[in-house]
Amino acid sequence: VIEFRDVTKVYGQGEAEVHALDGVSLSITTGEFVAIMGPSGSGKSTAMNMVGCLDSPTSGDYLFNGVHVAALDQDQRALLRRNYLGFVFQGFNLLPRTSALDNVELPLIYKGLVGAERRAQALDALGKVGLKGREHHDPSELSGGQQQRVAIARALVGTPQVIVADEPTGNLDTKMSKEIMEVLRDLNKDDGITIVMVTHEEDMAGFADRIIWMVDGRVERTGTPAEI
Amino acid sequence: VIEFRDVTKVYGQGEAEVHALDGVSLSITTGEFVAIMGPSGSGKSTAMNMVGCLDSPTSGDYLFNGVHVAALDQDQRALLRRNYLGFVFQGFNLLPRTSALDNVELPLIYKGLVGAERRAQALDALGKVGLKGREHHDPSELSGGQQQRVAIARALVGTPQVIVADEPTGNLDTKMSKEIMEVLRDLNKDDGITIVMVTHEEDMAGFADRIIWMVDGRVERTGTPAEI
Ligand SMILES: Nc1ncnc2c1ncn2[C@@H]1O[C@H](COP(=O)(O)OP(=O)(O)OP(=O)(O)O)[C@@H](O)[C@H]1O
Ligand SMILES: Nc1ncnc2c1ncn2[C@@H]1O[C@H](COP(=O)(O)OP(=O)(O)OP(=O)(O)O)[C@@H](O)[C@H]1O
Ligand SMILES: [Mg+2]
Numbered sequence: 106v107i108e109f110r111d112v113t114k115v116y117g118q119g120e121a122e123v124h125a126l127d128g129v130s131l132s133i134t135t136g137e138f139v140a141i142m143g144p145s146g147s148g149k150s151t152a153m154n155m156v157g158c159l160d161s162p163t164s165g166d167y168l169f170n171g172v173h174v175a176a177l178d179q180d181q182r183a184l185l186r187r188n189y190l191g192f193v194f195q196g197f198n199l200l201p202r203t204s205a206l207d208n209v210e211l212p213l214i215y216k217g218l219v220g221a222e223r224r225a226q227a228l229d230a231l232g233k234v235g236l237k238g239r240e241h242h243d244p245s246e247l248s249g250g251q252q253q254r255v256a257i258a259r260a261l262v263g264t265p266q267v268i269v270a271d272e273p274t275g276n277l278d279t280k281m282s283k284e285i286m287e288v289l290r291d292l293n294k295d296d297g298i299t300i301v302m303v304t305h306e307e308d309m310a311g312f313a314d315r316i317i318w319m320v321d322g323r324v325e326r327t328g329t330p331a332e333i
Numbered sequence: 334v335i336e337f338r339d340v341t342k343v344y345g346q347g348e349a350e351v352h353a354l355d356g357v358s359l360s361i362t363t364g365e366f367v368a369i370m371g372p373s374g375s376g377k378s379t380a381m382n383m384v385g386c387l388d389s390p391t392s393g394d395y396l397f398n399g400v401h402v403a404a405l406d407q408d409q410r411a412l413l414r415r416n417y418l419g420f421v422f423q424g425f426n427l428l429p430r431t432s433a434l435d436n437v438e439l440p441l442i443y444k445g446l447v448g449a450e451r452r453a454q455a456l457d458a459l460g461k462v463g464l465k466g467r468e469h470h471d472p473s474e475l476s477g478g479q480q481q482r483v484a485i486a487r488a489l490v491g492t493p494q495v496i497v498a499d500e501p502t503g504n505l506d507t508k509m510s511k512e513i514m515e516v517l518r519d520l521n522k523d524d525g526i527t528i529v530m531v532t533h534e535e536d537m538a539g540f541a542d543r544i545i546w547m548v549d550g551r552v553e554r555t556g557t558p559a560e561i
């Protein structure tokens with residue numbers, strides 16, 4: 106479902122050139138649960154933005170469901186994201202001055218669900234991440250870990266085909282992190298949702314079927330958690 | 334140096350009342366390295382904002398160097414922060430559209446250092462967190478973990494009396510996290526800087542002399558890493 110063919114992403118020019126991705130080739134099959142690990146600055150978020158159709162390669166190809174995403178225009182890409190992807194950003198990217206409930210309902214508005222149905226599904230998603238009773242608070246009234254969980258609920262509420270999660274447990278205690286991993290694993294095993302997750306915590310990567318290890322904008326190795 | 338006497342912090346009213354801190358009493362002595370742990374939403378950041386003189390109790394007293402902080406006006410508190418405190422925020426709070434170097438120099442401008450000296454100290458701090466060569470990038474051109482490290486460099490650049498760090502390694506891989514912990518430990522052992530650090534990772538808490546465990550706005554227990 107996800108395929109990178111020698112993808113590069115270069116920022117800046119000349120001496121200041123930064124190769125955020127330096128020739129990445131990988132493929133993720135439907136229904137896989139993959140963890141992406143590697144040092145800070147190794148290109149993980151850049152790769153995630155590519156997967157989520159939020160960014161395009163400088164060279165090489167990225168295919169989603171066999172489609173060359175770079176060939177789509179902005180509107181087509183937006184449609185693809187709404188219909189197939191749920192994204193948990195490393196910085197959460199919640200709408201400020203907007204309640205947790207409204208933030209989580211957003212993907213369902215695009216799907217054309219009516220108010221009562223949206224509300225029910227959003228509350229269900231918030232319940233899965235342990236935020237029952239916090240739905241009317243806006244981000245400034247929530248702790249760091251609570252904001253992170255609103256972002257997670259928003260990513261899974263539309264049961265998308267693929268969930269892309271960039272460090273989803275960075276602000277959560279161990280117990281809550283494991284509960285979130287269980288939620289993701291259930292979505293993967295029961296609903297067949299493909300999950301691509303960046304994490305730096307080995308315990309969390311252990312929930313994945315396979316780990317991709319990145320260094321300096323390249324895939325250094327890949328294998329099962331046991332192997333890595 | 335830091336003392337809480339039955340501190341409470343209450344948000345909202347009536348039914349919607351949230352007791353972020355629900356009677357916290359603790360004291361931290363000069364030169365101690367303390368880790369604060371506990372579930373998401375247990376009041377850790379709220380306590381950190383209190384320590385950093387950015388917030389005041391609803392009831393109870395918070396004393397910094399024996400001073401009742403709530404009795405100071407805004408200007409006096411700002412002066413206290415500049416002269417004695419370095420703060421790493423859970424959300425980084427870097428100045429956007431401002432280079433990493435300028436972000437890190439900011440506390441030194443308040444100290445009245447001249448340009449060349451500021452630059453040298455800022456570059457030294459950035460070097461300690463492994464960001465040599467990234468100093469001219471602004472936050473939008475840096476990875477999540479790099480932004481976090483700029484925030485850390487800014488907190489330690491003025492060698493303050495107390496460093497307050499709210500989840501300083503949440504976006505860092507294990508190797509880099511340990512390097513940062515070594516930097517903090519050196520500042521603590523060599524320069525006598527008091528460190529109060531929120532973390533949810535047991536490996537990182539292991540660098541501290543003592544752990545304070547919070548639940549539901551209260552201190553549940555405290556002890557050495559070995560005990561906890
Ligand atoms: N302005 C506010 N209005 C209402 N409730 C608030 C407000 N700010 C914080 N809270 C609540 O206070 C409680 C403590 O928040 P705090 O940010 O201190 O938690 P934390 O321990 O740092 O959590 P985390 O580990 O998730 O960062 C949370 O339940 C939070 O929702
Ligand atoms: N707009 C930009 N201009 C220049 N360099 C950039 C830009 N955006 C990202 N980079 C660089 O690209 C590299 C990869 O960034 P990326 O965010 O993908 O790293 P990461 O693996 O997610 O790191 P972390 O674990 O710290 O989140 C970094 O060195 C970063 O500084
Ligand atoms: Mg990243």
Ligand SMILES: [Mg+2]
Nearest residue numbers: 248249378423
């Ligand atoms: Mg917090």
